[in-house]
Amino acid sequence: MIPLIQAAIVAVFLGTWQMLSPALGLQFFFATPLAVFQSLWALMKSGLLFYHAGITSLEAVAGFLLGGTLGMGIGILLGRHQLLAKVLAPFLTAIYSLPKAALAPLFILWFGIGIDMKIFLAGSIVFFLVFLNTFHGVREVSHEQIAILRLMKANERHLLTKVIIPSAIVWVFAGLRLSVPYALIGAILGEIIAANRGLGFLISSAAGRFDTAGTFAALIAIMFLALVLNRAITFAEGRLMPWRAAEEGREVPI
Amino acid sequence: MPGPTAPPSRKSSEALPLIEFRNVGKTFARGALEAVRDVNLSVAPGEFLTLVGPSGCGKSTLLNMTAGLFLPTTGEVRYAGAVVADINVRVGYMTQVDHLLPWRTLAGNIAVPLEIAGRPKREIAAEVERLMTLVGLTGFGASYPSQLSGGMRKRAALARLFAYDPETLLMDEPFAALDAQMRLVLQVELKRLCRLLGKTVLFVTHDVDEAVALGDRCIVFTSRPGRVRQAITVDLPGDRDLRVLRYDPAYLAQCGALWRLLTPPVEPAVAPQGRRE
Numbered sequence: 001m002i003p004l005i006q007a008a009i010v011a012v013f014l015g016t017w018q019m020l021s022p023a024l025g026l027q028f029f030f031a032t033p034l035a036v037f038q039s040l041w042a043l044m045k046s047g048l049l050f051y052h053a054g055i056t057s058l059e060a061v062a063g064f065l066l067g068g069t070l071g072m073g074i075g076i077l078l079g080r081h082q083l084l085a086k087v088l089a090p091f092l093t094a095i096y097s098l099p100k101a102a103l104a105p106l107f108i109l110w111f112g113i114g115i116d117m118k119i120f121l122a123g124s125i126v127f128f129l130v131f132l133n134t135f136h137g138v139r140e141v142s143h144e145q146i147a148i149l150r151l152m153k154a155n156e157r158h159l160l161t162k163v164i165i166p167s168a169i170v171w172v173f174a175g176l177r178l179s180v181p182y183a184l185i186g187a188i189l190g191e192i193i194a195a196n197r198g199l200g201f202l203i204s205s206a207a208g209r210f211d212t213a214g215t216f217a218a219l220i221a222i223m224f225l226a227l228v229l230n231r232a233i234t235f236a237e238g239r240l241m242p243w244r245a246a247e248e249g250r251e252v253p254i
Numbered sequence: 255m256p257g258p259t260a261p262p263s264r265k266s267s268e269a270l271p272l273i274e275f276r277n278v279g280k281t282f283a284r285g286a287l288e289a290v291r292d293v294n295l296s297v298a299p300g301e302f303l304t305l306v307g308p309s310g311c312g313k314s315t316l317l318n319m320t321a322g323l324f325l326p327t328t329g330e331v332r333y334a335g336a337v338v339a340d341i342n343v344r345v346g347y348m349t350q351v352d353h354l355l356p357w358r359t360l361a362g363n364i365a366v367p368l369e370i371a372g373r374p375k376r377e378i379a380a381e382v383e384r385l386m387t388l389v390g391l392t393g394f395g396a397s398y399p400s401q402l403s404g405g406m407r408k409r410a411a412l413a414r415l416f417a418y419d420p421e422t423l424l425m426d427e428p429f430a431a432l433d434a435q436m437r438l439v440l441q442v443e444l445k446r447l448c449r450l451l452g453k454t455v456l457f458v459t460h461d462v463d464e465a466v467a468l469g470d471r472c473i474v475f476t477s478r479p480g481r482v483r484q485a486i487t488v489d490l491p492g493d494r495d496l497r498v499l500r501y502d503p504a505y506l507a508q509c510g511a512l513w514r515l516l517t518p519p520v521e522p523a524v525a526p527q528g529r530r531e
Contacts, residue, residue, distance in 0.1 A: 142353070144349070144351070145355060147321075147341070148349070148353050149366065149370070150341045151342070151343060151345065152343075152346075152366065152367040152370050153371070153418075154370050162369075162370075166355070166358075167357070241357065243356055243358075243398045246398040246401055247356070
């Protein structure tokens with residue numbers, strides 16, 4: 001039922017767009033869905049779309065992994081060491097408050113206009129989201145569970161692998177899920193500012209040629225990429241947290 | 255099975271105490287809540303002590319302090335002669351809430367202490383299997399705690415406690431959520447293991463019959479702030495058969511006496527005699 005309604009909404013939306021755009025003389029700004037589709041099809045047939053999408057995915061995923069790994073590691077470290085966390089808190093807040101887009105020119109100076117600059121830009125955004133979530137997750141770990149394990153003679157490594165990381169991983173994934181669009185922002189922003197490849201470049205070059213159909217086509221490709229990344233996260237979640245599925249499957253006790 | 259099979263000492267005052275509470279008091283919330291006051295108690299090695307008293311009288315607080323989870327506000331808790339100042343790894347603690355790890359299966363949970371002890375994988379699997387049979391959880395090894403009933407989780411927590419085989423067992427109403435048959439099975443098993451291995455046990459319960467059936471000594475607490483109201487030596491043999499105990503007149507008489515002792519404070523506005531502040 002719900003998919004039918006959703007399909008109907010899409011059909012009505014696209015149909016209205018298709019009719020209104022030429023009727024109001026707005027084809028230039030709002031290319032008709034048909035034109036967008038044709039543009040998208042041409043890009044796909046030439047293989048250009050996959051080439052650019054591949055570059056952007058590479059940047060986003062690499063930035064995601066880089067920022068995610070560092071964010072998780074440092075989040076766990078600071079979550080376990082209150083003193084260190086207190087010492088570093090003002091510095092981290094200061095860097096966090098900085099809009100990462102403002103770092104782009106500096107990153108270009110440091111790393112050039114190649115892929116690595118986009119990776120670092122995406123990574124710097126992802127890092128903070130994952131770090132903050134992991135940090136919070138580690139601080140939320142049940143003290144009772146830790147006490148019970150310490151009574152079993154657990155050392156810090158045991159606590160980390162058996163309680164802290166499994167317990168914080170829910171939060172880590174919340175951070176990762178939140179990061180998907182931001183990793184794409186980092187990659188695409190980098191491409192718009194300085195690049196000759198990637199979906200961001202595709203957008204800016206199409207827009208530069210007043211090709212709205214091409215611009216919309218690239219936007220659709222980005223949307224699709226974000227969907228794929230989200231699904232990948234969901235898949236990883238299911239594999240890494242099988243107990244969550246078990247919890248969802250049970251009957252709700254009152 | 256190695257280990258001394260020294261029978262539990264009935265004359266606790268004569269043996270060197272394993273656990274000692276000396277003028278122990280504990281307040282929470284900056285003194286707003288006084289859990290226990292002036293508790294003096296000696297527990298001999300191998301002794302099975304049951305703690306009874308009204309809800310909220312600080313029995314769990316005493317267990318927490320024995321485990322070193324927090325320190326007394328006044329007085330001191332000694333374990334094997336030394337003041338308990340940090341986590342006491344010579345005790346095992348089965349808390350009221352099972353505190354199983356939700357991300358581990360039942361078998362995985364029971365395996366935790368064995369993994370910490372660094373036992374080889376195959377040995378762990380066999381031991382977990384044995385313990386699950388012991389507590390009647392065969393076939394549930396692959397289930398997650400969230401999929402099981404409270405009673406099953408309690409039994410898993412009990413299996414986990416047995417898995418790491420601590421010198422002293424702290425048990426906070428471990429059998430409260432079980433059906434009568436399973437409870438009896440586990441009581442028998444607990445009593446047998448404790449006698450065999452010479453375990454010292456602090457066992458909190460609300461069940462008067464259980465307190466008499468299991469204990470060598472039964473400590474009755476007043477309502478909050480909890481103080482020792484009376485220590486009753488249970489006059490039953492150490493190797494009593496729990497399955498036929500309910501027909502034993504001596505047992506029934508002791509249960510009756512304990513019932514009478516515990517009944518008055520339940521009525522409102524009646525304080526325990528001679529204990530008014």
